Amino acid sequence: MTTNTNIPCPCGAKEAETPVLYPMCCGLLHLKNKQASTPEQLMRSRYSAFVMQEYDYLIATHHPGFLNGLTVIDLSGPPHNHWLSLNVISSSTSGKNGQVEFQAWYKDDNGLDAIHERSDFEFFNNTWLYTQGQQFSPLYPKRNDKCVCGSAKKFKQCCLK
Numbered sequence: 114m115t116t117n118t119n120i121p122c123p124c125g126a127k128e129a130e131t132p133v134l135y136p137m138c139c140g141l142l143h144l145k146n147k148q149a150s151t152p153e154q155l156m157r158s159r160y161s162a163f164v165m166q167e168y169d170y171l172i173a174t175h176h177p178g179f180l181n182g183l184t185v186i187d188l189s190g191p192p193h194n195h196w197l198s199l200n201v202i203s204s205s206t207s208g209k210n211g212q213v214e215f216q217a218w219y220k221d222d223n224g225l226d227a228i229h230e231r232s233d234f235e236f237f238n239n240t241w242l243y244t245q246g247q248q249f250s251p252l253y254p255k256r257n258d259k260c261v262c263g264s265a266k267k268f269k270q271c272c273l274k
């Protein structure tokens with residue numbers, strides 16, 4: 114299977130209102146041509162790795178002390194969510210520790226849902242790594258807000274159905 118990777122980066126990065134293409138954004142990190150310089154950049158690249166099924170990258174950027182036996186096989190198994198978008202709510206860095214709160218929207222057989230998580234990151238061996246996260250209930254947009262799927266329609270006229 115060949116996958117066209119010349120697509121807008123799944124993480125939603127934009128420069129001057131124009132979507133940044135995957136090979137110029139998280140693709141650079143997935144190919145190890147660049148390292149995440151902030152916890153938020155790492156978090157964005159990890160979301161893109163889920164979308165692009167770069168499971169090796171997810172293991173490589175997960176702090177070894179927090180993996181708890183997690184493997185590429187675990188990550189590549191079902192369920193396969195249909196990822197819609199990433200919304201970073203807040204991010205902060207303090208010394209060797211960072212936190213990013215985000216919502217990752219997806220659709221599965223039960224409809225629209227989101228992973229709402231506050232992830233912890235640690236600067237370890239000269240690189241930012243994911244350690245663990247605390248999950249919360251999704252915060253849904255208001256009915257008249259833009260939909261989370263990127264359609265530019267109002268939520269009530271799109272994925273709310």
Ligand SMILES: [Zn+2]
Nearest residue numbers: 122124138139
């Ligand atoms: Zn990206």
Ligand SMILES: [Zn+2]
Nearest residue numbers: 260262271272
């Ligand atoms: Zn939608």
